[in-house]
Amino acid sequence: AAQWGIGLDLFNFNSVTGTITNRKAVINAGGNSALPYGLEFSPNSKLLYVSSSKYNPVSGIYRYDISQYNNLDAPVASIISSRTELDADSMAFITNSFSAIQLGPDGKAYMTLFAYPFMAVINNPNLPGAACNYRRNGLTLLPGTTCSYGLPDFNQSYFKSNFSFVTACQNNTVDFIYSRSGDV
DSSP, X not given: OEETTTEEEEEEEOTTTXXXXXXXXXXXXXXXXXXXXXXXXXXXXXXXXXXXXEEETTTTEEEEEEEEEOOTTSOHHHHHHTOEEEEEEEESSOOOSEEEEEEOTTSOEEEEEBTXXXXXXXXXXXXXXXXXXXXXXXXXXOTTOOBOSOOOOOOGGGGSSEEEEXXXXXTSOOOEEEEOTTOO
């Protein structure tokens, strides 16, 4: 649970009973701590990606970053120490420039960058550290468009499937085919 201004908590979820247990406070907001905004688990659920911001009252500058956390089943101190910062930026105004993170049907993770004409891409989200192949300017948007804060919320299990296309020729009709085991 990422709650801007409150913190970042990890929990265990029992899919049979719906019970939430074992709270781990990874980020406790307050004072001059990081304020989490977006989060996404890797497809294999071994890594956690978090976008956050932090205000420096002395300089008046906001710092934004995206980080990766590992060791998610370990005690909270181990999770916190596993943090790898993938990218950071600073601005004199609050925009949460590193915003929502969402897995795509291609298995990559995408992050919006507020008011930028591109999205960041984590090309290999199951791999730790630099091996995840993070790129800030990973997906260029259509001319004249920019990102906002959010991305759509939906059930990630839809991505445990196959997604293919028939043709990739520019200016031709493209047929997209989606299939998932168990579908009729």
